[in-house]
Amino acid sequence: MTFVDGSSHAFFRLPGDKPGTHELRMQTRPAHMEHAQEISDKLYFACPTMNDNGNMNASVWVVDAADRAEAITAADPYEKVDLFETKIIRPFVKTAGTG
Secondary structure, X not given: OOOOOOOOOEEEEEEEEOOOOHHHHHHHHHHHHHHHHHOHHHEEEEEEEEOOOOXXXXXXXXXXXXXXXXXXXXXXXXXXXXXXXXXXXXXXXXXXXXX
């Protein structure tokens, strides 16, 4: 995956959960993880964020996709159960680091 020279497109995706949806997230998580494995060739990085209580409250993805990652986002089981309150997708250019 190349970020600087333009031969590949990367997008930072951060959808935040709606309040009170922790149980829905946990019920849907197995399908979400299966989806992540299915698209692992497009994922540079993926992880949940945690709130102060240690509960997952958002999903961070850095995705290799020319289409701003909307298709990958729409196919996410979390999206299908309407888990997210906010959705941020931004172009991402890696300029430092070892990964």
